[in-house]
Structure formats: C-alpha cells, structure tokens
Amino acid sequence: MADETFALHQLxxxxxxxxxxxxxxxxDALSYAADSMELSNQYRHETEVYESAxxxxxxxxxxxxxxxxxALNQFGLMARIVLKNWGIVSTSCFGDIVYNMIEIGLMKKSDQxxxxxxxxxxEFEPAFDEQFEICSSLVKRRV
Incomplete structure (x- = not known):
C-alpha cells in the first residue's frame, strides 16, 4: 500500500x-465493480473461487x-460536483486516470x-443528476 501511495504521489x-x-x-470503484456488479459470480462455481477480484x-x-x-453510492446527489472538483468532467477523464495507473503498473489492461x-x-448531467434514485431501504422511515 505504501508503494502504491508513493507511486501515485509521483504520478x-x-x-x-x-x-x-x-x-x-x-x-476503489474497480473493487466495487468486482464485488457488486456480479463480476465475481462469473468466476465462481459452487463454493470455489477460481480467480480473485x-x-x-x-x-x-x-x-x-x-x-x-x-460515485452515486458514495456521494449521492453531490457525485457530479465531487468529480468536477477533482477535474473529472467526462468519462474520458476516467480513461486518463486508468491509463496513468496502467502506465505505472497499478492497473492492467488486455490487448483488446x-x-x-x-x-x-x-453524459455526466443525466447520468449523475437525472438518474439518481433514493432507495427507500436506505432512508429511515419516520413513525
């Protein structure tokens, strides 16, 4: 972890x-994807896990x-604002970040x-603002 942080600071x-x-x-979003977007299920057979996340x-x-x-899970309606504060204004910015991390060996890519x-x-505005939903299971109900 210290090596990763040092490499990122240099980057x-x-x-x-x-x-x-x-x-x-x-x-962290990459870890989230592996855990929650059913990506790990395609590598599972009964109780055996063939590959790690x-x-x-x-x-x-x-x-x-x-x-x-x-981002929506972490920041809710503030997601687009937080990303903009970090200079991220389009999905292309995610590509910049990913490929910078690939360049320093913190992520991998396939030949494809x-x-x-x-x-x-x-587009960020509809993706983060218009598609935001408040999940009733997360909201405390008042009696």
Missing part, C-alpha cells in the same frame, strides 16, 4: 490534471458504469483494451 506530481483522491476513488477484467465501458454507481473505450460512455 500526481508529474501529471497535475487530477488529485490523488481521484486515483484512489477509481481504484484483482484478476477480473472490465472493459472501459463497464468500469465507467461501475464508477457512476460507486483501448484508451478510446472510455470516451463518451455517458
């Missing part, structure tokens, strides 16, 4: 477009969707992956 010093929090957020592969589009869901797979996956 942010070299490429100042996004703060280190944005990199940690994208990394770190070995699962996501397309750029899948990762963008996972980031959207994770392209940086362009992150371009124009969705």
């Amino acid at each position: 942010v010093a070299r490429d100042r477009r996004y703060p280190i929090e944005a990199y940690f957020f994208v990394r 770190e070995e699962h592969h996501l397309t750029g589009q899948q990762l963008c969707e996972a980031i959207r869901e994770f 992956d392209r940086r362009s797979h992150f371009n124009d996956v969705y």
